Amino acid sequence: MPDIKPKPATDRGLVPGPRRFFLLLSVAACAASGLVYELALISLSTSLNGGGIVETSLIVAGYVAALGLGALCAKPLLKWAETAFLWVEAILGVVGGLSATILYLAFAVTGQSLILLVLATLLIGALVGAELPLLMTMFQRGRMVDANESGSILATLNVADYVGALLGGLAWPFFLLPTLGLLQGTAAAGLLNLVAALAVAGLVLRWSVKRTHLALVATVIVIAIVGLSVLIVRSDGVVATARQRLFEDPIIYSQQTQYQDIVVTKDGKDRRLFLNGGLQYSTRDEYRYTESLVYPAITPSTQRVLIIGGGDGLAARELLRMDHITDIQQVELDPEMIRVANIVLREDNRGSLEDPRVHVITEDAFTWARAGGGGVQPFDAILVDLSDPDNDTMARLYSEEFYGLLHKMLRPEGRMVVQSGSAFTTPDVFNRVRSTLSAAGCADVVPYHVQVPTFGDWGFNMCAPANTQLQVPNTAPELRYLNAETLRAAEIFPPDNPLIEMPPNTLDHPVIVEDLRRGYRAAGE
Structure with missing residues (x-):
């Protein structure tokens, strides 16, 4: 009886077609969210710490260094690239979406945020850095590709990544920050990240991941989506509670604009104006x-x-x-x-x-x-x-x-x-x-x-x-x-x-x- 060898798992490779195109759209969405997280951290450093060259350099340099660290840490996960990618996106959506809220609350309680800003930068950067090795493995899974095709795949991924980053970079100053503010804008980016991950799980990788694993990660993503949606709806109350801890007198007006955080307090006849936490007059x-x-x-x-x-x-x-x-x-x-x-x-x-x-x-x-x-x-x-x-x-x-x-x-x-x-x-x-x-x-x-x-x-x-x-x-x-x-x-x-x-x-x-x-x-x- 002749030996029968299993067929190569070519069905797991993402050949050109609707699944591959949809995954590239999701990559662009995740890249947009990733850049929004970094810009939000820079905006937070300005609002909470003055945002000088030192703070901005720490965030930018730390983010870039963490990208490399994340890519290195992804190597042991390449065997389970599809599952690992979904978990990375789920964690990134949660961490990135909650980052501004957590840092703002920490500042309201402790008065310090620089260390947490740096740690958040490193964690978000590492998660974003892990994406590319996992994606490359998914694209090539079960396929024999030559050097030219590998280069072509990398170029395609980079285009999706950079276009998404461009859209995120434009969305933050012109829409998310002035319209939703720091906390809601960052949470909205996390929501986009999670929705993209859920779409990838259901439409692209449903045939490549074990059902139990797929069900677990999908459940976590859905719970996270609900949680961030609640945060977006109710963040005004969270911000008001946290902001009030920063000021002795009752707040009668507060607004995060495109340029600064404006707060007006009043106690009796004493009205005070604060810009980015600094007193302007009483x-x-x-x-x-x-x-x-x-x-x-x-x-x-x-x-x-x-x-x-x-x-x-x-x-x-x-x-x-x-x-x-x-x-x-x-x-x-x-x-x-x-x-x-x-x-x-x-x-x-x-x-x-x-x-x-x-x-x-x-x-x-x-x-x-x-x-x-x-x-x-x-x-x-x-x-x-x-x-x-x-x-x-x-x-x-x-x-x-x-x-x-x-x-x-x-x-x-x-x-x-x-x-x-x-x-x-x-x-x-x-x-x-x-x-x-x-x-x-x-x-x-x-x-x-x-x-x-x-x-x-x-x-x-x-x-x-x-x-x-x-x-x-x-x-x-x-x-x-x-x-x-x-x-x-x-x-x-x-x-x-x-x-x-x-x-x-x-x-x-x-x-x-x-x-x-x-x-x-x-x-x-």
Whole structure:
């Protein structure tokens, strides 16, 4: 009786056809989800930790390194490539989809997230890295292929992977983050990952995986899909509970925009605005800050004023109290911040941003200034009211190049005041701004600092013509804090907090970010 050899398992190889095409679509979907996870981690590092070069580099470099580690770890699983692939996608969908929520909750409880960010990056990267070896094995299973065909298969997989990554990279900033927010957007990516894995299990690999194994992994995926769906529906409650732990007072408004996390709290008459967790003002004492920012830059002849930032509308409110100011141009990046100012913060800014004398431009200030402000006429005064430079994006707006662009928009006799952080807690930031304004061409830079109880000792630097003296204009309305005596005292810097010269902050050397962090660390010692 002749020997009968079993037929090669060619049916398990994914030859060109509907199954193979559908698997490539699923690969693209999973690749899109994988990139969304990485972008979400970078967005979280910005929201929770300031997101500087160090954090971003750790996430990107860690993710790339983990891809290689995942590919190496997949080698023992190649024997069971189909089953292993389904489990990898199931775990990736769960881990990736829950990553933002877990990290946000961890930050709310412990106040720290960098270590967890790195660990999440490594785990997600390793799972994504395991996909390609498993897919290559699935495509070639039971088939004799030559070098050309192997190269062709690899090219096909790479195309599906890279196209999916492109779609995920576009979906995150233009749809998922602004529409759903960090937590829901990441969970939606996890849901896509799991649905793609379930589709692969049911339509592509049902003949290649044992029924018991297929049933088990499919059950896990379905449970995970239900869990992430519930999270998407109910995440607002989770976020509200976690976010409230970060703030002492009750939250009356919160929104994650394309650019920042906006939170407004209120306790009695005290309303507070937070951007990315940092306090911007308290109604208890914001007038001290706002008056100190605005009035030293104003003279009786001031008519046209430019505000950079100031999305809360408080600086515009003070300018509108002077009748001789006829035109206020305000450049604010985030349109949602303007909406919040006009509705939630209206009682504080008195509707200033809807006054006909105020023209709001929602654009990146650096891009706007580099383009010459659309050909605007020179300004009599410029107020730079921005958040602290806690990341490299903000550092651009504290650079010699940016101040130089603004200085060109200023009349020869005009003045520009820049909020410069705490003169006591972050003295290097304060002095760095002063030196950077000098390097940008200011004839004279007048430093001063005032006491704002909520903030502490807060500093400003005024770019002005030579020998300019600090003074309150005689056209100013009655003020609650600022007067001639206050300003004279504001110019005095005690021996324990002297003025020092420092190299300027530039685009190629954004050292002011480290100045800020060094100041915070020193304050905690």
